Amino acid sequence: MKIETIVEKAEADSIRKAGEILKRGGLVAFPTETVYGLGANGLDSEAAAKIYAAKGRPSDNPLIIHITNRKALDTIVTRVSDKAEKLMEAFWPGPLTLIFPKSEIVPYGTTGGLETVAVRMPSHPIALAVVEAGGGYIAAPSANTSGKPSPTRAEHVWEDFCGRIEMILDGGPVDIGLESTIVDVTTDTPVILRPGYISREMLEEVVGPVEIDRALLLDDSKVPPKAPGMKYKHYAPNADLKIVEGPEEDVIKEINRLVEEGSQNGEKVGVIATEETKELYKGEFVRSIGSRQDELSISRHLFGLLREFNELGVDRIYSEAFDTPKMGQAIMNRLMKAAGHQVIWLKEKNDETV
Ligand code: TXA
Numbered sequence: 001m002k003i004e005t006i007v008e009k010a011e012a013d014s015i016r017k018a019g020e021i022l023k024r025g026g027l028v029a030f031p032t033e034t035v036y037g038l039g040a041n042g043l044d045s046e047a048a049a050k051i052y053a054a055k056g057r058p059s060d061n062p063l064i065i066h067i068t069n070r071k072a073l074d075t076i077v078t079r080v081s082d083k084a085e086k087l088m089e090a091f092w093p094g095p096l097t098l099i100f101p102k103s104e105i106v107p108y109g110t111t112g113g114l115e116t117v118a119v120r121m122p123s124h125p126i127a128l129a130v131v132e133a134g135g136g137y138i139a140a141p142s143a144n145t146s147g148k149p150s151p152t153r154a155e156h157v158w159e160d161f162c163g164r165i166e167m168i169l170d171g172g173p174v175d176i177g178l179e180s181t182i183v184d185v186t187t188d189t190p191v192i193l194r195p196g197y198i199s200r201e202m203l204e205e206v207v208g209p210v211e212i213d214r215a216l217l218l219d220d221s222k223v224p225p226k227a228p229g230m231k232y233k234h235y236a237p238n239a240d241l242k243i244v245e246g247p248e249e250d251v252i253k254e255i256n257r258l259v260e261e262g263s264q265n266g267e268k269v270g271v272i273a274t275e276e277t278k279e280l281y282k283g284e285f286v287r288s289i290g291s292r293q294d295e296l297s298i299s300r301h302l303f304g305l306l307r308e309f310n311e312l313g314v315d316r317i318y319s320e321a322f323d324t325p326k327m328g329q330a331i332m333n334r335l336m337k338a339a340g341h342q343v344i345w346l347k348e349k350n351d352e353t354v
């Protein structure tokens with residue numbers, strides 16, 4: 001069924017309207033500091049079901065419940081460990097999602113049938129205001145149709161959901177651009193299930209040793225990831241995307257060769273470069289993702305760039321790798337998924353292996 005989607009600038013009036021829609025079981029997209037979220041009342045399984053239907057999301061992929069204050073947590077979870085308490089103290093409100101044992105009030109329709117629930121307190125003032133106006137427990141996945149890059153602008157949400165949700169609140173481009181770090185705090189040693197802006201080092205400074213879900217470190221799909229959503233194909237652009245890794249000079253040379261080869265075959269070839277390297281590439285579809293001096297400029301533009309290449313209708317994309325100091329793991333996790341793990345490795349000059 002087609003419904004009318006209203007897009008409004010996020011301000012007091014429109015946020016109040018969003019709250020009313022959420023309270024009667026409707027869907028509203030809104031900005032957070034990470035990506036735009038597609039919200040519904042997380043304590044109402046019929047409302048949550050609408051999210052799955054609109055996104056085309058597999059029903060075993062659980063949703064994150066967004067709250068605005070620490071007290072609200074006690075309503076939806078049954079146990080909070082000391083380490084969880086410390087992490088919340090340090091990083092909430094902010095881009096950190098924690099996994100807890102769920103209380104009875106949380107429907108399985110929100111948790112994909114799991115006994116645990118993912119909870120996040122966002123820091124974006126519009127997100128906080130919407131969650132509050134909507135009743136205080138808003139389930140919100142990233143506001144993209146399943147498999148597409150997550151939305152970092154209201155326009156991206158419009159592309160995916162026009163005619164399918166009741167409202168989009170426009171709060172401008174987001175700050176971080178990658179989804180929150182997810183940490184399972186139901187076990188003695190916390191485990192990172194999805195890397196994000198809050199890095200392992202930042203977490204370890206607060207609670208000591210933190211593990212990383214093995215599935216994140218291995219390329220094969222033999223180990224199922226603990227966050228169900230991490231197993232699905234994600235973010236894939238329409239074009240064939242490959243990452244080219246190696247010494248910078250060699251990467252530039254090889255990408256230029258590949259662009260030339262593609263053009264000779266009549267293909268449109270895109271390049272994901274940086275502010276530092278963009279002038280060194282040939283071709284019509286060279287785009288800068290940001291500067292290596294500013295990691296957030298890279299994370300912020302990744303998903304938008306993948307969408308832009310879809311619009312440009314390129315056949316192939318070659319990307320530099322972005323193993324930056326703090327967010328490198330999170331950025332490369334998303335880029336690798338978008339590339340279906342296709343990497344062209346160029347040997348280091350002093351690499352002795354034959
Ligand atoms: O930054 C974010 O987290 C954004 C904004 C909107 O808050 N939301 C977001 O939600 O990225 P979504 O649904 O796109 O990703 C949620 C991830 C999925 O991989 C899901 O499998 C995992 O969280 N997840 C949710 N509940 C879980 C649970 N109980 N146990 C393990 N993983 C869980």
Ligand code: MG
Nearest residue numbers: 141142150179
């Ligand atoms: Mg998502």
